[in-house]
Amino acid sequence: APEANEALSLLQHRGQDAAGIVTCGPGGRFYQCKANGMVRDVFTPASLSRLLGNMALGHTRYPTAGSSNHAEAQPFYVGSPYGIVFAHNGNLTNTDELRHFLDEDAHRHINTDSDSEVLLNILANNLQKTGKFRINEEDIFTAIRDLMKQCSGGYACVAMIAGFGIIAFRDPNGIRPLGMCSRKAEGENNSARAGLGRDYCFTSESVVCDALGFEDFEDVQPGEAVIITKTAVSRRVLAPGQTFAPDIFEHIYVAREDSVIDGISVYQARMAMGDKLAENIRKVLADRGEKVDVIMPVPDSARVAALQVAQRLNLPYREGFVKNRYIARTFIMPGQALRRKNVRRKLNAMAIEFAGKSVMLVDDSIVRGTTSREIVQMARDKGATKVIMASCAPPIRHPNVYGINMPTRRELVAHGRTDEEIAREIQADLVIYQTLPDLVDSVHSLNPSIKQFECSVFDGKYVTNVTEDYLAHLESLRSENAKSKTAATIVNVNMETANDPLVSRRPSSGALNGGSVFGMEAANGNGHAHKNGNAFEGCSGPLNGADAAGADGGDDISLYNSYTR
Ligand SMILES: O=P(O)(O)OC[C@H]1O[C@H](OP(=O)(O)OP(=O)(O)O)[C@H](O)[C@@H]1O
Numbered sequence: 001a002p003e004a005n006e007a008l009s010l011l012q013h014r015g016q017d018a019a020g021i022v023t024c025g026p027g028g029r030f031y032q033c034k035a036n037g038m039v040r041d042v043f044t045p046a047s048l049s050r051l052l053g054n055m056a057l058g059h060t061r062y063p064t065a066g067s068s069n070h071a072e073a074q075p076f077y078v079g080s081p082y083g084i085v086f087a088h089n090g091n092l093t094n095t096d097e098l099r100h101f102l103d104e105d106a107h108r109h110i111n112t113d114s115d116s117e118v119l120l121n122i123l124a125n126n127l128q129k130t131g132k133f134r135i136n137e138e139d140i141f142t143a144i145r146d147l148m149k150q151c152s153g154g155y156a157c158v159a160m161i162a163g164f165g166i167i168a169f170r171d172p173n174g175i176r177p178l179g180m181c182s183r184k185a186e187g188e189n190n191s192a193r194a195g196l197g198r199d200y201c202f203t204s205e206s207v208v209c210d211a212l213g214f215e216d217f218e219d220v221q222p223g224e225a226v227i228i229t230k231t232a233v234s235r236r237v238l239a240p241g242q243t244f245a246p247d248i249f250e251h252i253y254v255a256r257e258d259s260v261i262d263g264i265s266v267y268q269a270r271m272a273m274g275d276k277l278a279e280n281i282r283k284v285l286a287d288r289g290e291k292v293d294v295i296m297p298v299p300d301s302a303r304v305a306a307l308q309v310a311q312r313l314n315l316p317y318r319e320g321f322v323k324n325r326y327i328a329r330t331f332i333m334p335g336q337a338l339r340r341k342n343v344r345r346k347l348n349a350m351a352i353e354f355a356g357k358s359v360m361l362v363d364d365s366i367v368r369g370t371t372s373r374e375i376v377q378m379a380r381d382k383g384a385t386k387v388i389m390a391s392c393a394p395p396i397r398h399p400n401v402y403g404i405n406m407p408t409r410r411e412l413v414a415h416g417r418t419d420e421e422i423a424r425e426i427q428a429d430l431v432i433y434q435t436l437p438d439l440v441d442s443v444h445s446l447n448p449s450i451k452q453f454e455c456s457v458f459d460g461k462y463v464t465n466v467t468e469d470y471l472a473h474l475e476s477l478r479s480e481n482a483k484s485k486t487a488a489t490i491v492n493v494n495m496e497t498a499n500d501p502l503v504s505r506r507p508s509s510g511a512l513n514g515g516s517v518f519g520m521e522a523a524n525g526n527g528h529a530h531k532n533g534n535a536f537e538g539c540s541g542p543l544n545g546a547d548a549a550g551a552d553g554g555d556d557i558s559l560y561n562s563y564t565r
């Protein structure tokens with residue numbers, strides 16, 4: 001659990017709304033701690049000491065379906081069959097259909113609006129169909145192969161089966177990232193054990209591998225499932241021949257720049273985006289006879305590219321906005337009012353860098369325009385004579401349906417607007433965008449074996465079958481969700497009063513939303529000592545029903561899994 005906690009803190013940027021860890025301890029029993037809030041708020045030394053066992057799963061959530069309700073915090077758990085814990089990064093596009101199937105045919109109760117709970121129940125139902133007292137790897141591969149036929153959308157998932165092991169799989173198009181790594185196990189008398197002698201970790205981003213002393217990082221392939229038990233690592237591509245189309249937005253904004261995703265360094269991708277954008281800026285400025293005095297990044301995510309723009313254009317690079325290091329990402333915060341307020345709390349402009357200057361602000365992307373609108377105004381307030389906005393991403397005109405919360409078209413500042421209209425909307429003198437071919441080239445050139453990227457937010461071409469009807473339905477659902485948030489909170493309070501053992505009782509710390517990491521380590525000695533103490537608010541004890549068939553009492557597999565964006 002302490003390492004899972006550390007891994008989640010490294011993936012905090014992928015989800016700020018809720019965090020959770022479930023461990024698997026002696027007797028195949030699960031221990032859970034999950035709640036709304038940042039990783040540092042949800043877990044304490046006391047709560048971590050109650051999470052027993054050498055196998056763990058973790059998640060940081062940024063909601064893309066349902067609401068910020070704490071009942072939707074991950075990982076999720078089902079008692080039957082075998083006891084399964086599950087975490088998911090991504091978003092399904094046929095949730096309604098699956099929900100009906102689970103209700104009418106599989107007779108499974110889904111208790112939240114989360115698509116991840118639906119996905120877990122599809123997996124559980126497929127495993128149930130084996131009818132076996134004990135399952136094996138073949139059964140799991142069959143269940144996941146079926147799941148890949150049933151489920152559409154983006155999903156990178158990790159699951160833990162009580163007493164059995166850890167499973168990881170990635171959707172057939174590999175839309176969301178997922179990698180695995182391992183290290184030599186350090187457990188006592190390790191060589192005498194029948195285990196693998198290595199610890200295993202699955203994670204959304206390679207930064208976890210680096211920071212936690214793992215090695216041999218490799219991506220889980222699109223449509224591939226990996227199963228790790230005490231004695232074996234089994235891998236199989238279950239949905240071959242589909243288009244591999246990783247989401248390009250990981251490289252633009254979501255991932256940390258020190259991560260490598262699908263063989264592409266996010267840092268290098270952002271540098272390449274800066275180089276390409278600089279060339280476009282040069283042309284536009286020359287055509288218009290405009291002059292810029294200084295290039296400024298919009299912290300944090302645009303820094304790498306902005307520095308490159310400045311170097312290419314031979315212009316001074318200045319950090320005119322100082323970022324409050326205690327305020328996290330604003331884009332993934334829930335609610336427009338909170339996002340707007342936090343841009344001002346997060347970024348402060350220094351007059352010395354703005355007064356009397358024609359300033360070019362470089363951001364990685366302009367989505368709702370919340371950030372741009374505020375900072376353009378801040379720059380003007382500090383005396384800038386001209387404010388030009390440049391974006392490393394092209395105009396975002398279509399919703400993201402695979403796990404990034406770019407919801408309804410009308411919320412997107414570029415939807416239905418020309419560049420001139422966008423500039424007017426954010427009150428900039430001019431907006432200069434990266435072109436889509438340049439963006440794709442920046443990333444593609446770093447791994448030419450990837451022939452396609454998921455770019456639907458720019459061109460409206462979805463790699464899975466997404467219909468206009470679905471998008472319209474999504475928009476109505478998302479606006480209904482926004483309206484019903486207050487009601488959901490009331491339901492929540494009642495659930496807490498009812499003392500539901502599966503739902504954390506810690507009140508929301510009132511902030512942000514989601515992402516994920518997962519991992520596992522094998523055969524590395526004993527679990528952490530169980531410290532007695534007072535019940536910890538926000539962490540439920542052992543989950544009910546964990547001693548199901550399939551649990552063999554083994555405790556020498558340890559896995560942690562944290563998740564994000
Ligand atoms: O147009 P908008 O809707 O404002 O969204 C785009 C902005 O949001 C993100 O920043 P964020 O503050 O989330 O994170 P960062 O500190 O990593 O840049 C992104 O980097 C842009 O600055």
Ligand SMILES: NC(=O)CC[C@H](N)C(=O)O
Pocket residue numbers: 015061062063064065066072088089090091092114115116403514515516564565
């Ligand atoms: N950020 C994510 O990966 C979200 C996972 C899932 N769709 C949820 O809303 O909880």
Ligand SMILES: [Mg+2]
Pocket residue numbers: 298299300301302363364371
């Ligand atoms: Mg930003």
